[in-house]
Amino acid sequence: MIENVLKNENLQQAYQRIFVNKGASGVDGKSVNDLLSDLQKHQKVYIQSIREGNYQSAPILGIEIPKSNGKTRLLGVPTVVDRVFQQAIQQVLQPIFEQDFQTHSYGFRPKRNAHQAMHQSFIGHCL
Numbered sequence: 001m002i003e004n005v006l007k008n009e010n011l012q013q014a015y016q017r018i019f020v021n022k023g024a025s026g027v028d029g030k031s032v033n034d035l036l037s038d039l040q041k042h043q044k045v046y047i048q049s050i051r052e053g054n055y056q057s058a059p060i061l062g063i064e065i066p067k068s069n070g071k072t073r074l075l076g077v078p079t080v081v082d083r084v085f086q087q088a089i090q091q092v093l094q095p096i097f098e099q100d101f102q103t104h105s106y107g108f109r110p111k112r113n114a115h116q117a118m119h120q121s122f123i124g125h126c127l
């Protein structure tokens with residue numbers, strides 16, 4: 001399965017998704033604008049370390065973000081390189097596990113959101 005994750009097409013698609021999504025820099029301070037040059041320089045080392053089972057993701061950067069009630073919550077921000085490999089893994093695993101989810105399960109699933117869940121809940125209570 002790891003070879004599917006590391007296929008060039010899968011990694012390119014993961015890179016594109018991370019680049020388009022933008023997002024904050026992780027603990028290394030590298031932005032998505034730095035990502036392509038970093039991957040071009042170090043991709044072989046990253047892939048070899050993943051294959052050998054000794055890839056170490058960087059620490060997560062904790063950022064407090066405001067909530068609507070005036071409090072804050074902690075958001076963990078991985079480095080952009082780690083996000084590429086996380087995305088590549090997700091692209092391989094999601095189709096495998098998606099078929100096992102219930103139709104009324106909405107959390108962190110493609111083409112599903114909280115508005116759909118609330119609508120479904122409301123309709124269920126009205127019937």
